[in-house]
Amino acid sequence: LKMSWFWLYLPLHLLMAPCLCHSIKAPTTSSQQSFKTDLFNFYHSLILADGKETTIHLLKDIPKRYYFVLEEGRVLVPFSITVTPCDVPIEWSILVYKSPPAKATPGDHNTQEVSKSQKASSMVSTIFNYKGNSVETYMGMSSHSALYLLEFLSTERDTHITVYLTTDTTSRHLYPELPMDPRIDVIGIGHTTVTLTWKHSPSVLQHRDSIQYCLLVNEKHNYKSLCAAETAIRSSGMKLPPTLALSLSPYLLEPQQVMILSNSELSIINKVSSGEVRQVCMGTKNTYTVPNLSPSTQYYFDVFIVNLLTNASAAYTGTFARTLEEPEPKVTELKDGKVVHVVLDGKKQKFYSLQYQARHKKIHFTFQLCRGQMRVHITRNGKTVASENLSGLRYFSLKGKLLDTYLVQLRSTEESNSSVKVQASPHFHKPLFPLLPESLKIKSFSKLRTCRSVTIAWLGTQEESKYCVYRKRIEEDQVWRELQSADRCSGPESRHKSEKVLCKYFYDLNLQRAVTTETIKGLEAGTLYLFDVYLFGPSGIPVRYHSKAVKTRKKC
Structure with missing residues (x-):
């Protein structure tokens, strides 16, 4: 840049207010080069770079000034300045200093000094000022003989901002473009989901590989820039995922804090004292359903269009929904003693509540998980006494007072169907369900397999009980589906009569010897069978062992 006029004029106005109180004589020709060098070295950090985003840290109530001059040799130069507050509202303004006339005519020395001061004062003007926390852009045309000063002030607390100056208005911009209508539309609201859509950015259509949308969800308020969102999350004590830590590159995260959902989609959820903050980047998709929200809760949604090459971003107009x-x-x-069968579909109905009023001090709850995954939560007079995920057969023995009120809340933990049988009784010595062995697994013996028979074994108990064995021929590609869809509460009444193999009574007072085996004959060679064992207690209600798939030998 040819800025000889700038070095002569800058010492006069570098730290001056809009109105000058006195004048400074310009250096002589012999000392001009040395003066310019010293001045550049001292004020080098205060010159605003062209075409580069600059991060500026502001101390409370202390103004900070940056300068820039534009290329000489052109009558008018277009330029734009974008300022992004990263936290609290700030005040900022643009002042322009016009260069003085080339030379004063010879005359009285005092008259020349007064004339200089009056001219200098009249050549300072404020062309723009703003106060707030929104992203603001000023666009203008500059004369080659003008010096610009940007002044920034934070009156609330220490903060930081980003400033982007450019004179290249024809080439690709640093910031992605927003559409003409930058609003986010809420197109669907559920108990735990909100579906959003927004218009595509022109930048996505032009540079699909280097642009992506990122959505921020929180329960406090909207953010006007990604920079502001970073600051708010960091100040709450959370660490930022790399995709969110864009404009402040030194703050990077450990890679294990990012959960990859697919090649183009990642999500991170962080818990803070004020609630949950989520950030999801979904590539160039402009419709997204936010899952796993809490019912009857207001959420704020912000969409940012991010340039992956420059790390710059632009914010859509945020929205909210309840x-x-x-x-x-x-x-x-x-x-008392009555069994209730609860079925939840996992989508339309995920919760079920049961209430029981105690007529005895000691109460026994029994849960038999039939299908799917389910969690139980038991309260006594409003206070939690048990809470866990159910598996197989589960007993809870609780001691309280007469007329205590128990509330049993069941919740499906998956979207497929789940079911459970529930019983409450004060008489544990007469349980509805049979005494169970240590394991409900069925074991097969590979060495005892033949082309026509299979030998299986299972554990028994110290209580004499009835065991019935059933078999079913299946294809190999059906094994997983059969095991997943099996209703562990269903009894032999749901089976075809032809599938029944035998029933037997068995027990042993020595648990180490409470094992029984059975050889099932009359099978076909090279065929896969599914074997089930049902245990019947005194009440007649069955408990189903875990199914076992065994294939007979093809050649013997």
Whole structure:
């Protein structure tokens, strides 16, 4: 740049207010080069770079000034300045200093000094000022004989901002472009989901490989820039994922804090004292359904269009939505000894509540998980006494007072169907379900397999019980589906009569010897069979062992 006029004029205005109180005589020709060098070395950091985003840290109530001059030799130069507050509202302004006339005519020395001061004062003007926390861009045309000063001030607390100056208005911009309508539309609201859509950025259509959308979800408020979102999350004590730590590159995360969902989609969820903050980047998709939200909760949604090459971003106009209230679950009364079969579809109905009023001090709850995954939560007079995921057969023995009220809440933990059988009884010595062995697994013996028979074994108990064995011929590609869809609460009444192999009674007072075996004959060679064992207790209600798939030998 040819800025000889700048070095002569800068000492006069470098730290001056809009109105000058006195004048400074310009250096002589002999000392001009040395003066320019010293001045550049001292004020080098205050010159705003062209075409580069600059991060500026501001101290409370202390103004900070940056300068820039534009290329000489052109009458008018277009330029733009974009300022992004990263936290609290700030004040910033642009002042322009016009260069003085080339030379004063000879005359009285005092008259020349007064004339200089008056001219200098009249050549300073404020062309733009702003106060707030929104991203603001000023666009203008510059004369080659003008010096610009940017002044920034934070009156609330220490903060930082980013500033981007460019004079190249024809080439690709640093910031991605927003559409003409930058609003986010809410097109669907559920109990735990919100579906959003927004218009495509022109940058996505032009540079699909280097542009992506990122969505920020929180329960506090909207953010006007990705820079502001970073600051808010970091100040809450959370660490930022790399995709969110864009404009402040020194703050990077450990890679294990990012959970990859697919090649173009990642998500991170962080818990903070104020609630949950999520960031999801979904490539160039402009419709997204936010899952796993809490019912009856207001959420704020912000979409940022991010340039992956420059790490610069632009913010859509944020929106908010409140999820629907969760309908009150129907409460069913539990009666002594009566079994209630609860079925949840995992989508329309995920919760079920049962209430029981104790007529004895000691109460026994029994849960038999039939299908799927389910969690149980038991409260006594409003206080939690048990909470865990169910598996197989589970007993809870609770001691309280007469007329205590127990509330049993069941929740499906997967989207497929789940079911469970529930019983409450004060008489544990007469349980509805049979005494169970240590394991409900069925074992097969590979060495005892033949082309026509299979030998299986299972554990028994110290209580004499009835065991019935069933078999079913299946294809190899059906094994996983059969095991997943099996209803562990269903009894032999659901089986075809032809599948029944035998029934036997068995027990042993020595648990180490409470094992029984059975050889099933009359099978076909090279065929896969599914074997089931049902255990019947005194009440007649069966418990199904885990199914076992065994294939007979093809050649013997």
